[in-house]
Amino acid sequence: MAIRIGILGYGNLGKGVECAIKQNQDIELAAIFTRRNPESITPKTTGTPVINTADINNWVNKIDVMILCGGSATDLPEQTPKYAELFNVIDSFDTHAKIPEHFNNVDKSAQAGKKTAIISVGWDPGLFSLNRMYANAILPNGNDYTFWGKGVSQGHSDAIRRVKGVKDAKQYTIPVDNALKSVRNGENPDLTTRQKHTRECFVVLEQGADPEKVEQEIKTMPNYFADYDTTVHFISEEELIKNHSKIPHGGFVLRSGKTGWNNENSHIIEYSLKLDSNPEFTSSVLVAYARAAYRLNKEGSYGCKTVFDIAPAYLSSKSGAELRAHML
Amino acid sequence: MAIRIGILGYGNLGKGVECAIKQNQDIELAAIFTRRNPESITPKTTGTPVINTADINNWVNKIDVMILCGGSATDLPEQTPKYAELFNVIDSFDTHAKIPEHFNNVDKSAQAGKKTAIISVGWDPGLFSLNRMYANAILPNGNDYTFWGKGVSQGHSDAIRRVKGVKDAKQYTIPVDNALKSVRNGENPDLTTRQKHTRECFVVLEQGADPEKVEQEIKTMPNYFADYDTTVHFISEEELIKNHSKIPHGGFVLRSGKTGWNNENSHIIEYSLKLDSNPEFTSSVLVAYARAAYRLNKEGSYGCKTVFDIAPAYLSSKSGAELRAHML
Numbered sequence: 031m032a033i034r035i036g037i038l039g040y041g042n043l044g045k046g047v048e049c050a051i052k053q054n055q056d057i058e059l060a061a062i063f064t065r066r067n068p069e070s071i072t073p074k075t076t077g078t079p080v081i082n083t084a085d086i087n088n089w090v091n092k093i094d095v096m097i098l099c100g101g102s103a104t105d106l107p108e109q110t111p112k113y114a115e116l117f118n119v120i121d122s123f124d125t126h127a128k129i130p131e132h133f134n135n136v137d138k139s140a141q142a143g144k145k146t147a148i149i150s151v152g153w154d155p156g157l158f159s160l161n162r163m164y165a166n167a168i169l170p171n172g173n174d175y176t177f178w179g180k181g182v183s184q185g186h187s188d189a190i191r192r193v194k195g196v197k198d199a200k201q202y203t204i205p206v207d208n209a210l211k212s213v214r215n216g217e218n219p220d221l222t223t224r225q226k227h228t229r230e231c232f233v234v235l236e237q238g239a240d241p242e243k244v245e246q247e248i249k250t251m252p253n254y255f256a257d258y259d260t261t262v263h264f265i266s267e268e269e270l271i272k273n274h275s276k277i278p279h280g281g282f283v284l285r286s287g288k289t290g291w292n293n294e295n296s297h298i299i300e301y302s303l304k305l306d307s308n309p310e311f312t313s314s315v316l317v318a319y320a321r322a323a324y325r326l327n328k329e330g331s332y333g334c335k336t337v338f339d340i341a342p343a344y345l346s347s348k349s350g351a352e353l354r355a356h357m358l
Numbered sequence: 359m360a361i362r363i364g365i366l367g368y369g370n371l372g373k374g375v376e377c378a379i380k381q382n383q384d385i386e387l388a389a390i391f392t393r394r395n396p397e398s399i400t401p402k403t404t405g406t407p408v409i410n411t412a413d414i415n416n417w418v419n420k421i422d423v424m425i426l427c428g429g430s431a432t433d434l435p436e437q438t439p440k441y442a443e444l445f446n447v448i449d450s451f452d453t454h455a456k457i458p459e460h461f462n463n464v465d466k467s468a469q470a471g472k473k474t475a476i477i478s479v480g481w482d483p484g485l486f487s488l489n490r491m492y493a494n495a496i497l498p499n500g501n502d503y504t505f506w507g508k509g510v511s512q513g514h515s516d517a518i519r520r521v522k523g524v525k526d527a528k529q530y531t532i533p534v535d536n537a538l539k540s541v542r543n544g545e546n547p548d549l550t551t552r553q554k555h556t557r558e559c560f561v562v563l564e565q566g567a568d569p570e571k572v573e574q575e576i577k578t579m580p581n582y583f584a585d586y587d588t589t590v591h592f593i594s595e596e597e598l599i600k601n602h603s604k605i606p607h608g609g610f611v612l613r614s615g616k617t618g619w620n621n622e623n624s625h626i627i628e629y630s631l632k633l634d635s636n637p638e639f640t641s642s643v644l645v646a647y648a649r650a651a652y653r654l655n656k657e658g659s660y661g662c663k664t665v666f667d668i669a670p671a672y673l674s675s676k677s678g679a680e681l682r683a684h685m686l
Contacts, residue, residue: 046617048619049617049618049619050617052619053498053499053617054498074619126686129682129683129686130679130682130683133682150686155686157492157496157627159685159686160492160670161629162685163670163671163673163674163681163685164485164488164670164673166674166685167646167649167670167673167674167675168485168639168642168643168646168673169642170381170382170675171381214632289374289377289378289381289634289635289638289639289641289642290377290635290638291376291377291380291402295633295634295635295638296634297631297632297633297634297635297639298630298631298632298633299485299630299631300628300629300630300631300632301489301628301629302626302627302628302629303625303626303627303628304542304625304626304628305623305625305626306617306623306624306625307617307618307623307625310617310618310623311496311617311625313617314496314497314617315496318495318496321495336681336682336686337670337686338669338670338671338674338678338681338682338685338686339669339670339671339678340669340670341666341667341668341669342488342491342492342495342665342666342667342668342670343491343666343667345491345492345495345496346491346494346495346666347495347498350666350667351458353491353664353666354457354458354461354664354666355457355458357487357490357491357494357666358454358457358478358483358487358664358665358666
């Protein structure tokens with residue numbers, strides 16, 4: 031029998047989960063849950079029930095894993111602890127500084143409900159974290175580097191949209207090529223914020239807005255842009271829709287380390303992602319970890335976990351013997 | 359108390375393990391075991407006992423994990439099942455086709471002795487396998503590519519040394535740059551053996567040997583060179599020692615996959631290693647997995663395992679809370 035998934039929240043991430051489920055024979059979509067009017071949603075998977083979250087308790091025995099597709103700012107801190115008592119859950123909580131607190135809250139409910147929760151799943155946190163951790167365990171004497179991009183930063187795009195005179199905007203985070211090269215060469219550079227990434231903005235102005243003033247306000251915005259070399263391009267709304275509607279992203283995790291009796295040998299471990307669609311890729315990671323949560327719960331492994339706690343084989347639909355024969 | 363490691367076999371790999379242990383505060387070298395005369399070995403770590411394998415049974419209670427540093431052709435198929443009944447063991451068995459058989463043999467003894475064995479640890483098999491597996495679980499619809507190099511192939515160097523008229527030789531395996539680029543561009547190429555790697559040989563001739571004959575014999579050698587574009591350079595023994603004494607290696611694992619309702623979005627996951635010293639890096643992986651074997655055994659998790667079965671956190675000296683706070 032297939033693993034029955036519930037999707038809570040049908041935005042970009044929820045739609046990505048729906049697409050990812052279609053690629054996995056052992057997993058099926060059982061229902062979509064929403065706080066909106068269910069009739070406002072038409073799933074791509076025909077025949078899928080769309081249920082208001084008010085009625086979610088009726089689904090406790092019909093869902094094997096609930097994938098929570100809300101945002102980290104306000105949705106997940108409330109939803110994950112709440113639903114981890116009723117369902118095995120996966121979330122993509124990505125506020126790095128608040129992960130320990132979130133972990134504790136979710137662990138308490140999951141333990142109480144004998145459920146399995148896996149939080150902070152995706153690529154950063156997620157696959158990037160895994161690569162940082164493996165590389166640190168293998169090369170204890172070394173330096174870590176993470177670069178993001180080239181890709182759309184939703185947070186930075188939103189920040190630009192809040193500037194007076196801006197109608198719409200997209201912001202790309204771009205890793206600085208020379209910084210990447212220096213790390214790859216084992217030079218172990220100390221890099222400032224400005225030396226690691228540049229920011230490129232495509233902005234549609236409101237009628238009558240002053241481009242110079244808008245550009246100035248973007249470039250001097252604290253935290254978001256002031257510490258970076260930022261480029262601002264003013265374009266038409268048509269151009270923004272035509273050329274900047276996709277949500278690509280990616281990045282690089284590197285560890286540069288030394289081995290040998292006198293640290294005489296250098297090694298570079300590099301992991302990188304180049305993604306056409308950030309939400310669809312993140313969703314694909316969520317679905318693989320949903321398989322793991324289902325299996326761990328069957329084994330009686332309850333409580334909150336992260337990617338660090340999950341043996342890789344749990345993610346795969348293949349058996350241990352198949353993996354050893356074909357992937358080792 | 360530190361985890362007490364035994365090294366069995368003091369070649370390049372065993373020496374690498376000794377160096378790696380030095381970098382890990384929670385791990386110590388308890389003894390080196392050898393089939394040779396123990397007096398012929400002087401460990402870098404002063405005071406380390408060197409013991410003949412005939413006396414290994416006396417060490418059953420003084421070693422937490424035995425790292426087996428022999429070769430895959432004849433040593434490990436015999437040693438790992440033999441010692442897995444007495445010790446928790448790690449090996450780097452790398453004959454891919456024989457892994458299932460080796461796994462079953464080792465599992466039987468480890469289960470009988472209530473020990474934990476982790477086989478085929480290193481980078482391929484090992485870290486490359488992990489990356490193939492994670493990437494396949496996340497992007498079920500896609501293609502895998504593995505490239506090796508640039509690095510020294512011991513097997514190919516040995517093959518050249520067996521050619522009549524050759525005094526010494528080193529062979530470098532080199533990935534073809536255009537093939538790598540095509541994969542990174544998401545072109546999903548079908549690549550022949552020749553299109554993926556080239557082979558570069560540095561050869562020292564015996565006095566009076568015929569270079570043309572030697573070159574011809576190398577380039578047409580079945581399995582090793584006939585299917586590749588091979589370059590042969592004749593150099594002096596001094597030059598070989600001066601410029602080709604290191605054992606660098608590395609490579610690339612890529613998965614190119616599609617997501618989206620109609621497979622409209624492409625993604626590239628890439629993992630790569632650039633290693634100054636193949637044996638020292640492999641040893642560093644072995645030591646991290648020794649930590650995992652020790653912990654799993656304490657938890658009562660017996661039998662044979664591979665990298666697929668080990669939750670990443672077991673490799674790290676940091677606690678779960680530390681990992682969540684600093685690496686997630």
